[in-house]
Amino acid sequence: MLVRGWRRSWQRRSKLERIDLYSRLTISVIPWLFTLSWQLTPFKSDIRHAPLPIALGVALLLVSLTQCLLSNRNVESSYAHYLDVAVFPGKRQLPPLFLLLVNLGLLAALVGIDGVGDPGLLIMMLNAPIAFAITQSLLVPVRTFLIQSFAFTALSVVVLAVAGVRGGMLAGVVPTSLFGSLLVLISVRPSAWSLKVMWQAEDARDLQARLAVAEERLRFARDLHDVMGRNLAVIALKSELAVELAQRGRPEAVDQMVEVQRIARTSQQEVRDVVRGYREADLSTELAGARGVLSAAGIECEVTGESGDRLPGPVQSALGWVVREAATNVLRHGDPRRCTIRLNTSAGAAVLRVENDGVKSDGAENGAGGGAGVGAGPVPGGSGLAGLRERLRVLDGSLEAGPAGSGLFRLTATIPLEPAAPLGAVVPAARGEEPATEKAPALQEEAR
Template identity: 75%
Template structure:
């Protein structure tokens, strides 16, 4: 009983692709046993002449056939991996199957020589003789070469039986029977392995595509951060250096420059929040459609029912959208369900989002109580808590389901205003502060009126304050001391 439970746990831990792969291998491994029972065992009972020598030869032939099946199963995994280009099949492992094939054909010829088997039984045994070897061989060589080897093998078996005295229609039937067995293996084993190869390649392509998407998103986020912070940090560095120069000269404009640095730094913080918010905002209807599409693509039947939530306030949609995204992610990452149901119910007092699936356990809901802030369920509770909402997650009382429920009260209340998506022209270095680069009383022009560094930029020799100008080298600012 414990072993059965262990097999069941091992099966449940496998991914769907791994289950299909295991099922395919098991099916192929059963083929030689099926042929041995039907094409070797049945003639042994009905078609062998009941005499000591024929029965002895028949029993030996049956034992050799069983040994061939065992070796075929032993070599199947290696030949399968060879076909999937995972590893190289060691050719020395074919020595034992070839030896058993020679022994099987020899015993079959001896049985025919003593007239120990009838014609129909001999043909069935001829079908089974090469089966265990060709099941392995069909995955190791191209189809054309396999067919050539099958013809050679058929000729060898026909010659051995002819030498044993088989004549007439029985000998003529050996050729199509032997070829039929080889072709049967070709059309049953090879397509199955080919299908698994295509499926594994598609699985690997999806993994690569996901990794590339993550890398592309990181690059895009890095570009946005560079666009937002690059110029601001350059201006902060310049103004700080300018303030140092002015302070060393005892000029009061140094204070004005540091005030400007402080203003730009604070405004830069807001720009960073705007950029991050653009990545972290979630729309409920979009997330519902996205979750249904992703789960359906993963082979999970996903049903979305209830209200679309399009009329809900933006903060509520964003919070519930993140609940949907986190729940769908954890269903794919931790569970292996067949069905998932997402329901949205909106009343006058509250909105409730419920996600159920039949493949997750209590440990697969996402973050646990030990997770830090901002991650998993802890992060969702923080988002919902800001809106006086709540989150419940755990196995359903009726059993077999894991249920996640998020509730946000509505009623008559004021919601935070939706923030703008991206900083605009009136950002920290927009029109409000574009012309104050040199500080009060400054002369010359370091910054244009239209942006952080103006149209001209900061060229060597540009005067940024009385007696202070931009230098040509790494030190941006220089002046007369």
């Protein structure tokens, strides 16, 4: 049952979590492996078989095993400190440091009573700093760790020299002590660094996924605003007209409500297209739809210039959204009597201008620019102009909107044709949106 539970726990972990667990377990095993091999080996032949040397050797072994326990206790906290997850409490390193000094003192005592041979001394000296260094290597920078290692080596040389170690044996203590510390550094530190990089990459992927979701939400909100804005404005307009006609007993009220029903059904299909991510505005359809709905609202609408049929698909789609948003705002704001839509193309850029009158001198919201009046900016909280600028920015285009004098309001959309919009390119309507794969049905027919 224990094995099954452990297996289920292992299988529930992600690949990165398994690597993390494996790294921590490996680091926890290292001090035990070295202690049980290097600290026990001298008992066979290097420690003199007498009561006092054996007692000191056993005490040294117990101190080393305690160092292993403390090292394992600090592995989690030191890893968390290195990964910038938590701060390691500095006081937890004081007991391991004290035991390291005790270990060095016991080695000096064994040397002082001539209780250990030279090979045994070097082996135990090699093991002495490992348990403490495992945690320390994760808590301080590499440069600081190396300085501390040299300091411990120098202290070891001084202590063992006082205990009676001389000549080549004393010189051999230097590389032996440094080797133990460097062994820990090159095995533990790179492992922790690799783990940190992998966790950072995992966090970056999570962040990228969250940003993709946020961008998709913005895309959906913008498309829904652009799709439903004009249709709802037309429905409201025709509903008001139908009410007035019904109140007068005119049979044309039925025709207006039939038209409202048709537009509502078209809106349903367009919303489905937005949800599927297939929504793409058609410039010719939008120009015809804008002329129809504005004319139905009693606004004289003139579409001049080129048809735009030869423009690349992404450019047509972007300009189609501009026409739709501009027509929506002409219906919503001010009291315009005339609106002109002009499309000019050249080798360098496609320029669409939408101009309407009816701008109020007191700065009230009106005009094709999403509710900008004389000296006023976009409507607070509005998303029309912001959405259009996002669409045009994908194609390196720009959008300008503002009063043009003489009570006029002008919206100008410019999209460079080379090299931002190569012929046949498929450019999504917004960042993070899948490329459109089919045309939406006709948006609007000419209103009666």
